[in-house]
Amino acid sequence: MFSLGDLYQQVIIDHTKAPRNFGKLEPCNHDAEGYNPLCGDQLHVYLQVNDEQIIEDITFEGQGCSISTASASLMTEALKGKSLSAFQGLFDAFHAMATADMDDKPNEEVLGKLAVLAGVKEFPSRIKCATLCWHTVKSAMENAAQSARTE
Amino acid sequence: MMNIERIRNDFPVLHQELYGKPLVYLDNAATTQKPQCVIDTVRHYYERDNSNIHRGVHTLSERATAAYEASRETIRAFFNAKSSKEVIFTRGTTESINLVASSWGGANIGKDDEILITHMEHHSNIVPWQMLCKRTGAILKVVPMNQAGELDMDAFASLLSERTKLLGVVQMSNALGTINPIQSMIQQAHAVGAVVLVDGAQAAAHMPVDVQALDIDFYVTSAHKMYGPTGVGVLIGKQALLEAMPPYQGGGDMILMVTFETTQYNDLPHKFEAGTPNIAGVIGFGEAIRYIQAIGFDNIVPREKVLLNYATVQAQNFDGLKQIGVAKEKACVLSFVMDGIHPHDLGTILDREAVAIRAGHHCAMPVMQFYKVPATARASFSIYNTEAEVDALFAALTKARDMFA
Numbered sequence: 001m002f003s004l005g006d007l008y009q010q011v012i013i014d015h016t017k018a019p020r021n022f023g024k025l026e027p028c029n030h031d032a033e034g035y036n037p038l039c040g041d042q043l044h045v046y047l048q049v050n051d052e053q054i055i056e057d058i059t060f061e062g063q064g065c066s067i068s069t070a071s072a073s074l075m076t077e078a079l080k081g082k083s084l085s086a087f088q089g090l091f092d093a094f095h096a097m098a099t100a101d102m103d104d105k106p107n108e109e110v111l112g113k114l115a116v117l118a119g120v121k122e123f124p125s126r127i128k129c130a131t132l133c134w135h136t137v138k139s140a141m142e143n144a145a146q147s148a149r150t151e
Numbered sequence: 152m153m154n155i156e157r158i159r160n161d162f163p164v165l166h167q168e169l170y171g172k173p174l175v176y177l178d179n180a181a182t183t184q185k186p187q188c189v190i191d192t193v194r195h196y197y198e199r200d201n202s203n204i205h206r207g208v209h210t211l212s213e214r215a216t217a218a219y220e221a222s223r224e225t226i227r228a229f230f231n232a233k234s235s236k237e238v239i240f241t242r243g244t245t246e247s248i249n250l251v252a253s254s255w256g257g258a259n260i261g262k263d264d265e266i267l268i269t270h271m272e273h274h275s276n277i278v279p280w281q282m283l284c285k286r287t288g289a290i291l292k293v294v295p296m297n298q299a300g301e302l303d304m305d306a307f308a309s310l311l312s313e314r315t316k317l318l319g320v321v322q323m324s325n326a327l328g329t330i331n332p333i334q335s336m337i338q339q340a341h342a343v344g345a346v347v348l349v350d351g352a353q354a355a356a357h358m359p360v361d362v363q364a365l366d367i368d369f370y371v372t373s374a375h376k377m378y379g380p381t382g383v384g385v386l387i388g389k390q391a392l393l394e395a396m397p398p399y400q401g402g403g404d405m406i407l408m409v410t411f412e413t414t415q416y417n418d419l420p421h422k423f424e425a426g427t428p429n430i431a432g433v434i435g436f437g438e439a440i441r442y443i444q445a446i447g448f449d450n451i452v453p454r455e456k457v458l459l460n461y462a463t464v465q466a467q468n469f470d471g472l473k474q475i476g477v478a479k480e481k482a483c484v485l486s487f488v489m490d491g492i493h494p495h496d497l498g499t500i501l502d503r504e505a506v507a508i509r510a511g512h513h514c515a516m517p518v519m520q521f522y523k524v525p526a527t528a529r530a531s532f533s534i535y536n537t538e539a540e541v542d543a544l545f546a547a548l549t550k551a552r553d554m555f556a
Contacts (some may be wrong), residue, residue, distance in 0.1 A: 040512055
């Protein structure tokens with residue numbers, strides 16, 4: 001069984017208290033709003049993607065719980081400088097980790113630091129807190145008119 | 152005097168461990184637990200009496216009908232309604248309000264009429280009125296509240312006018328615990344000719360209500376917040392109002408005579424109970440009411456006050472905790488936020504300490520908007536909660552504070 005300490009690891013507390021890449025990005029050519037109607041978590045992601053389809057810069061703003069804030073913060077660190085196809089790979093790996101069976105080990109080779117969020121799978125009501133930011137980036141990339149939702 | 156240990160023994164669900172610790176259930180404003188007598192009553196119905204009501208001539212149907220109608224009488228007496236014809240069973244508070252908004256509202260509300268609600272209503276006492284306003288061109292007005300979470304009674308008085316056709320007001324706020332001065336509000340609303348709907352979902356298990364003494368036009372509540380089953384509730388309405396209202400839903404049981412040309416509707420209360428109702432739920436609801444009556448509000452009200460005071464003093468002395476809702480008149484609810492810890496994280500951390508609280512907007516988003524918080528944590532108490540459980544809550548909060556320190 002995962003303990004609370006597995007979910008609220010020091011890295012997560014640290015990113016909650018001092019989120020990286022927090023704020024509006026100017027200029028930016030992709031952005032989207034994410035919303036979790038269940039708990040009211042709200043965030044906005046901003047991306048600057050260049051002609052080579054590389055994410056040159058990425059930031060986020062919003063309010064939410066520790067898991068959603070830390071997840072978004074860690075995500076921005078992970079995505080900066082990555083190509084869009086690398087994003088898709090990370091998206092899939094993150095999603096697989098958050099919804100995996102208890103015994104499955106996260107793919108740390110692909111996920112790197114993001115693997116600290118593996119604990120959420122033990123807390124079903126909190127999985128969406130961790131995945132909201134990823135869905136929001138996805139909809140920013142697709143330039144969706146509607147805000148991303150976890151529901 | 153109440154014997155809390157004996158009451159706790161009536162509730163089987165309380166006697167279990169989560170993560171190796173005894174369950175501390177402090178989410179009673181969301182739903183209360185069920186005593187053994189209610190569980191047994193529902194079970195007995197399904198094991199011995201199950202059949203449809205108001206139609207069969209066989210023994211089981213007669214038993215089921217008798218038990219169902221006995222519940223109606225129990226509930227009538229509990230709220231002191233004038234007649235059992237005024238007691239309509241519904242799916243719960245939400246459906247009761249929708250029934251009134253749709254049936255009474257459809258027949259009585261027109262363009263530029265005003266419907267007055269308050270800032271601390273549950274979504275179920277906001278959205279049906281918004282929908283009615285959208286259909287009819289009526290205007291929704293809102294009584295403001297102060298920082299303590301009390302209604303602004305001067306503003307209330309000035310919002311009332313002959314345009315006010317209905318006042319919808321919550322008796323006890325589920326998000327704040329505030330007990331509203333409904334007696335005075337009803338008198339003032341009646342003085343301008345408005346009809347009053349009182350949402351008693353949060354209040355009915357915690358304080359006595361006499362719908363005649365208070366002169367309440369429509370009173371609505373849910374069984375599951377009163378130790379009864381989910382999916383059943385009641386609308387108590389004045390007979391004259393209910394008789395003048397068109398049916399809400401059409402179907403079986405609400406008719407006397409049907410041809411393809413026309414239908415003659417059934418008398419009250421059946422006119423508003425189309426289809427096979429939640430028979431087991433209604434019978435269980437009656438038993439839950441009898442359970443409350445056996446303990447008695449003379450015991451319940453002072454005991455719950457003592458426990459809330461005990462929790463409030465600890466909250467006031469807890470570093471980094473801010474109470475949301477500190478009305479002078481309040482009961483059973485301790486809503487709060489903590490510096491640097493989101494309510495959802497608190498909810499998760501407390502859960503692992505086996506302390507069940509609610510974290511979120513409590514279906515009262517305008518209350519959250521008023522206090523400029525996305526959510527609150529809420530501990531809500533009931534007859535079976537103890538001082539030791541309050542201590543467990545604050546021990547768990549200390550743990551959460553240390554984790555985020």
